[in-house]
Every structure is written in C-alpha cells, then in structure tokens.
Amino acid sequence: MNKFKTLDGFDVSGKRVLVRADLNVPMKDGVVTNTTRIDRTVPTLKELADQGARVIVVTHLGRPKGEVKPEFSLKPVATALGRALGKPVEFASDCIGDDAARVIGAMVDGDVVMLENLRFHAEETNNDPAFAAKLAGLADAYVTDAFSCSHRAHASTEAVAKLLPAAAGRLMQAELEALSSALDAPKHPVAAVVGGAKISTKLEVLGNLAKKVDLLIIGGGMANTFLNAKGVKVGKSLCEHDMADDARAIMAAADEAGCDIVLPTDAVVAEEFAEGAASQTVAIGDVPEGSMILDIGPDSITELKSLFKGCETVLWNGPMGAFEIAPFDVGTNAAAQYAAQRTKEGKLLSVAGGGDTVAALQKAGAADDFSYISTAGGAFLEWLEGKELPGVAVLRAD
Numbered sequence: 001m002n003k004f005k006t007l008d009g010f011d012v013s014g015k016r017v018l019v020r021a022d023l024n025v026p027m028k029d030g031v032v033t034n035t036t037r038i039d040r041t042v043p044t045l046k047e048l049a050d051q052g053a054r055v056i057v058v059t060h061l062g063r064p065k066g067e068v069k070p071e072f073s074l075k076p077v078a079t080a081l082g083r084a085l086g087k088p089v090e091f092a093s094d095c096i097g098d099d100a101a102r103v104i105g106a107m108v109d110g111d112v113v114m115l116e117n118l119r120f121h122a123e124e125t126n127n128d129p130a131f132a133a134k135l136a137g138l139a140d141a142y143v144t145d146a147f148s149c150s151h152r153a154h155a156s157t158e159a160v161a162k163l164l165p166a167a168a169g170r171l172m173q174a175e176l177e178a179l180s181s182a183l184d185a186p187k188h189p190v191a192a193v194v195g196g197a198k199i200s201t202k203l204e205v206l207g208n209l210a211k212k213v214d215l216l217i218i219g220g221g222m223a224n225t226f227l228n229a230k231g232v233k234v235g236k237s238l239c240e241h242d243m244a245d246d247a248r249a250i251m252a253a254a255d256e257a258g259c260d261i262v263l264p265t266d267a268v269v270a271e272e273f274a275e276g277a278a279s280q281t282v283a284i285g286d287v288p289e290g291s292m293i294l295d296i297g298p299d300s301i302t303e304l305k306s307l308f309k310g311c312e313t314v315l316w317n318g319p320m321g322a323f324e325i326a327p328f329d330v331g332t333n334a335a336a337q338y339a340a341q342r343t344k345e346g347k348l349l350s351v352a353g354g355g356d357t358v359a360a361l362q363k364a365g366a367a368d369d370f371s372y373i374s375t376a377g378g379a380f381l382e383w384l385e386g387k388e389l390p391g392v393a394v395l396r397a398d
Contacts, residue, residue, distance in 0.1 A: 004176060004395040005167040007044070007143070012053035014109055018139035019045065019169065020156050022146040022376075023059040023077050032080040036375070041145045042084050044169035045112055048143065049085075052109040056139055057081065058095055058118055058156055059146070066122025078114040089114050095121070096134040104138055124155050132159030145169030147176070148376030150391025151383075161394035168395050176392065178372035179383055182351035187312035188214055193335070195220035195318030196356060199243050203250075204385040205317070210254035210261075212386075215307060217262040219320035219331070224293055226251070226263055232285055235269065237292040262307065266297030268321070268328060275325045295321030296331035305338045308348065314339050316352035316370075317384060319360040333364040340366035353380035 021041045026033045048055045062072040075091050082089040092103040095115035103113050115138075118124040123131030132155040136142070142164040144150070149157050150172075168176065183190075190213040194206060199222040209216055218226055221238035228239050229247035254261050263284070269291040270279040281297045282288070296304075308314060320335055322328040340361075342348035352361055353374030361367040374380045379389060 003397040015140040054107040055112040060119040136163035151379040153390035157391040190313040191215040197221040208386040235287040264300040267293040268295040294328040336364040336366040340369035
C-alpha cells in the first residue's frame, strides 16, 4: 500500500479541522441505540482537541436523498458524541451556510462541534465541487476517519480533501494499516476465508484473492456452487447452477497463480432450514437428493484448523454455514474460535470484515481476539476486490 498522510506531524493547533466521520448509527425514537461508531472515532477527536484544534465533525445519517428530513437529523448523535467525549458538542442546523458559520465562529481552541446531515444536500453524493468548496471554506484542514465511506467519491470524502491539507485520522489509519498487513504486504502463507450465500456477489473478490493468497477457503452457500461446478451433487442446497463456468474460471485462475482452493470434504445436511432441524453428517459426495448443505462437517473443521496452524495471516469474509441457527453454527464457531486462539497466542495475524462476518465472529465469541475487525461493509469488499478507493487515494503522501 502506498504511504498515506496521518496525524503524525500534522499541525492543527488553533486551526479549524473538518473531520469526516462515519456516525451513521442506529437510532430508535430519536435515541442512539449503539454507540460503537461514535466510540471508535473518539480517539481522533480527542487528539485533535487536545492539540488545540477547533474540531468540526461532519457525517451522514440514513438516506434522506437530498431533502431535509427531521428523522435523519444528527442532533441526537451530537448529544451522544458529547457524552462519549465528556464535553459539550455544539450543533449547527446545517452543514453549510449561516448557522454553520455562526457555530464555528464561536469556537475556541479545543472545542468540538457537529454539523447537520451532509445528505440533506443532494450535492454531497453528487460530489459537487461548489458544495465541496463551501465545506472547505469552513475549515483550515481536513481529516477523515471514515474508511467505511471511502469507496464513494462524495464531496465530503474526496472533493474536499483536494481543497485542504488532508490526513487520515487514527481510526482510518488503523484500518489502512490492518488491511495492508493482511493483503498488500502480508506474511505468508496467507489464507483467505470467503463464505456467504452467492459467488455472484463476490466474483471480483474471489478473482483478486486467487492471485494474492496461498489458500482460498470457500464456505457457505458459495461452496456449493464450486462443488456443483466440479460435478458434485449438492441436493437441494443453495447453489447458483448458472455460475458453474465462473466457478471453473476462478479455479483455473487460482491454479495458475499457485493458490489452493479448499472446499468442504464433509457437510451437515438437513431437509429443512429450521432451529433444531433433524440433521446428519455426510461425505461431500453423498448429499441426499432431498437435503441441503447447511454447514461444514467435522472433517472439514479439522482440516481448517490444520491449515490455520500452517498460516501466518488469515483474512476472513463470510461464514462457513447457516451460522444464525443451531446446529448449523458449529463450523463457523469452531473455525473462528481456533483462528482467535492462534491470534491470541501471537501466532497469527487475523483480519476480518463484512456485515455477516462481524455478526458471526461475535456470535462465536471470537471477535475480541481477532487482530482487526473492519465494520466497513462495502469499502471492505471493494478493497478485497483490489479496487482503488477514492477516499483513500486522496490521502496518499507525495
């Protein structure tokens, strides 16, 4: 990964610093119900305030689609941010214009303010240069802590970064460093665990990883598509029969790159996907016609542990099976817990990301012991695809 600008040596004392955070938090009845995203950006905001910056926080909430909608107001988020910081956070009723200028004009060094929802203006998602110039006019410097928004070229993530001295905040820096150590400059052997329902949504991910990792471990519904492409009967399992050629192309590309694709050797099958459904373990070639594969079996779990033991780096995206309900969570839980144990022992660098992944690792009780878990869904996937993220590209050091 190219070097990027961070807060190290970034002079902010007495300056107005526009901070793009991702505080798109869950709300109910006007109250923030989960403060994880707020908590994760607090270190950056505190560091800037402690260095005498005047910190101006901007973010989006929901999808108001360019209209002012009270249910998407950030005022409750400003209150929650104040609690997390242990100091009042003033709120401006717009992110540009007179009220924003008034609130910012009243700031003293060390203050933190929050501006109203960026997406109340359609120009934000249109990456409008004039709107970006108005945002830039409010500040002397720009810091982004929103990796999860960096795959979108929006006014507040890309255009404004070209108009002001720009740097990555500590959360953004941690994300970039973790991802770089897992894929751009990893210690080998590297295994990528890719699970989930369909390969059609992860074709580019699989194609890019096959060229970069030593082992590509495929689980979940997408493993069935690969098995089917190899002529294995998968019963009535979730399977994209029309993607057989694509699966074969990925296997051929992996073979050419010297990457081993690992598929389940046994499976837990049932006739229905339901809590406590009657299930049995079968060899992968013996799936009954009326059954569906819902998890990897014990032999596959043993193989995964053995593979993890020989790896230096594991990159994880997606579950091994239908982890949401028992007994089909066993494979995901066992594999995640073993990767977490190896990480805790200092023998493995483990980086995970994606919505289902975070939920699966938390359910397995393994999340806290992974080296890094990214909460950035779309941005994490685009990074796995090898795409340049506009909100990261603007932070490159010359």
